[in-house]
Amino acid sequence: MAHAPTSDTVLILTDRDDHTSDLIVSALHRRRVPVVRLDPGSGPFHMEVTLDQDRMAWQGRIGDDHHTAQLENVVGVLWRWPTPPAGHPAITDPAARAWAAREDRLALYGVLKTLPVRWLNHPSRFEIANDKPGQLLTAAACGMAIPDTVITTGGRKARAWASGRDVLSKAFHAQGVDPDNMVIARRADPAAIPDELGAATSFQQVIPGPSIRLTVVGEDLFAVRMNGSDDLDGELDWRPVQDQLTYDQVEVPAGIARSVLKYMRSYGLEYGAFDFIDGPDGWVFLECNPSGMYGFVEIKCGLAITDAIAAHLYDKRRPLLSPLETGTGLPAPLP
Structure with missing residues (x-):
């Protein structure tokens, strides 16, 4: 060894x-x-x-x-x-x-x-916090706006729900059958949705506006607006074209900051990469990846996310988790 x-x-x-x-x-x-x-x-x-x-x-x-x-x-x-x-x-x-x-x-x-150490993030808490349907409920409970959503295996339900709406379909996991092939969110034509979807699928109301990536480390918030993400020739997912966008650091609205920190506490998370849309009525929560990438926004905007993570892992002022806390793997109750 x-x-x-x-x-x-x-x-x-x-x-x-x-x-x-x-x-x-x-x-x-x-x-x-x-x-x-x-x-x-x-x-x-x-x-x-x-x-x-x-x-x-x-x-x-x-x-x-x-x-x-x-x-x-x-x-x-x-x-x-x-x-x-x-x-x-x-x-x-x-x-x-x-x-x-x-x-x-x-x-x-x-x-x-x-x-009994400083985790970022504990794997049991990561697993619970990574479930997309639960994220939407938790976000709403913490005071964040969420898009109208339906999850179904049947196309008839999807067509009826999507009729007259601007909707998208998205996977619960970005990795497809081929590990190198990302499953991206796409706009869905209600009339073209087949009767049998083949797998449970999430359909959501499209919220117009640019995308926001909010990276949270402890109580440090780093928000970036992705300019051009709302003008992708009809496409909705910025991930395949992130190098074509421009980025600006933005302030986090006070209400969103409170809700996000409440969300983090509810799951016992120390790190989260949140995706929002800056919509006509304010920021709308889409999802939170508890191990999401952040390097691209750090580099584009000169943020100090890496330093915050390093300090968070080694900051001796931060309490260690007790064996009981690490063993439960359960999110904390909403305060």
Whole structure:
């Protein structure tokens, strides 16, 4: 096993192609903070942990052939896009390897979730907060405007609801059948919606106006208006053409700021990438990605999001989660 840092350490769990995490590693290094970056699915990983009943915590080491984290030294964990363990490559039988991969995942993630550290974000809270239907209800409960929405597997219901409306259809997950093929939001012609949709689909009222990306780190809010996002030759999704847009940092309306922070507290989140439309009657909530990308708006507008994340993970003034808090995985009740 590789050598593990012996002082307070930040653990980053994400895949190898997550270049945004490269920025965070560099920011932590500038602060002389030891960092261990791991992706459990990129190759064989190792665990040597023991339950310390006096401290009520798991102690020991996790890592791969290149990097190791000493769990008792970890003070902050950045959970972004880790790929799950794939099973030891020496196991040639597919069924046996799938079984081993499951065992590895349950053991590794089960131990990690109990760590009493500063999380951004805790994986159990991330999982609950990533459900799009629940997001709309929570946003409304926190005082934000949301678009009229219907979710259905049947085209007749969709056609009846969409008649006379300007509507879009969107997937619940941006990744399609091909991992490199993004499923984007598209305007839907009500008359062309087939009887059988093939999968549950979300239809929403189109809200006219430019898109807003609001990145939240703790109580720090960074809002950017994407100029041109409401003039894409009939298209609605700015993600495939983000390099063609211009960006301006904007102030967050006071009411939106209060609602967003209430939303973050309700899920127990420390990070969120919110998408809004700046509509005729104000900002309208679309969704919140609890591990969303932010590098493009940081670069375009010279924001300090990376520094805020690095400070948040290592700020010793911030309380650690207790083992009970990390173990429940339940969102906090709305204040």
